[in-house]
Amino acid sequence: MRTGDVSRETSFPRPSRTRVIAVANQKGGVGKTTTAVNIAAALGYGGLEVLVIDIDPQGNASTALGIDHRPGVRGTYEVLLDNDAIEWHAIKSEESPGLSVLPATIDLAAAELDLVLVGGRERRLADALEVYRLNHQVDYIIIDCPPSLGLLTLNALVASNEVMIPIQCEYYALEGLTQLVRTIDLVKENLNDDLFVSTVILTMFDGRTKLSSEVADEVRRHYPKETLSTVVPRSVRIAEAPSYGQTVMTYHAGSAGAKAYAEVAQEIAYRGAVMDEANPVSAQSA
Numbered sequence: 437m438r439t440g441d442v443s444r445e446t447s448f449p450r451p452s453r454t455r456v457i458a459v460a461n462q463k464g465g466v467g468k469t470t471t472a473v474n475i476a477a478a479l480g481y482g483g484l485e486v487l488v489i490d491i492d493p494q495g496n497a498s499t500a501l502g503i504d505h506r507p508g509v510r511g512t513y514e515v516l517l518d519n520d521a522i523e524w525h526a527i528k529s530e531e532s533p534g535l536s537v538l539p540a541t542i543d544l545a546a547a548e549l550d551l552v553l554v555g556g557r558e559r560r561l562a563d564a565l566e567v568y569r570l571n572h573q574v575d576y577i578i579i580d581c582p583p584s585l586g587l588l589t590l591n592a593l594v595a596s597n598e599v600m601i602p603i604q605c606e607y608y609a610l611e612g613l614t615q616l617v618r619t620i621d622l623v624k625e626n627l628n629d630d631l632f633v634s635t636v637i638l639t640m641f642d643g644r645t646k647l648s649s650e651v652a653d654e655v656r657r658h659y660p661k662e663t664l665s666t667v668v669p670r671s672v673r674i675a676e677a678p679s680y681g682q683t684v685m686t687y688h689a690g691s692a693g694a695k696a697y698a699e700v701a702q703e704i705a706y707r708g709a710v711m712d713e714a715n716p717v718s719a720q721s722a
């Protein structure tokens with residue numbers, strides 16, 4: 437049951453070019469999909485046009501945004517393998533104004549193998565997004581990656597300008613990130629000069645424990661510029677929302693989790709505005 441709408445009184449700044457953000461972490465259980473969908477919904481409530489691309493065969497982002505992704509539903513698989521246009525299968529989500537979703541089905545599980553023999557396999561999503569952006573004004577494209585570093589994640593990284601990394605405030609928080617950062621560096625060096633880690637988000641923060649604060653401090657030492665000041669608390673409401681086909685933004689708008697993600701989205705939007713001011717030439721030419 438929806439418990440209320442998030443206010444749209446605060447309008448976020450519109451970026452001078454589309455920000456394409458891959459939400460990635462090959463470590464499971466860090467709040468990756470939860471972060472992707474709630475930030476997307478919050479940006480939509482901030483008055484921005486947002487497209488979520490679900491490139492995870494589990495389709496959890498599609499579920500949380502209320503989008504049908506049963507076997508046979510056309511979406512990301514057909515874009516990657518059949519050269520379908522994104523606009524053919526992108527669906528408006530009721531979770532937020534200005535929010536559309538390209539759904540993922542279980543068919544994507546076979547895409548890793550199916551793409552192996554396809555020419556330009558690592559650029560399939562980038563090529564599709566280039567066409568989409570020519571015909572649609574969109575402020576943010578958020579790509580929810582699978583918890584792996586295979587061809588699906590590679591497609592997301594090649595298609596993106598930025599990488600967002602959710603890190604949970606628990607033991608082994610930084611475990612595996614070395615490999616992810618190495619992969620990002622390789623993509624930047626060989627396939628996508630524009631790619632960089634722009635955002636690190638601390639999730640599942642429990643202010644009652646010393647551990648959460650210690651982990652947060654450690655992450656900030658490793659990523660001082662990238663880590664957002666807002667942390668996302670451990671929250672029952674955040675965990676419950678996907679089972680109702682909703683984000684926490686609509687499931688329980690007054691909850692601490694919804695407020696945190698609204699603040700995270702605002703911070704991301706205003707950081708983007710600062711980046712535009714710092715790099716006016718590249719922003720205008722993009």
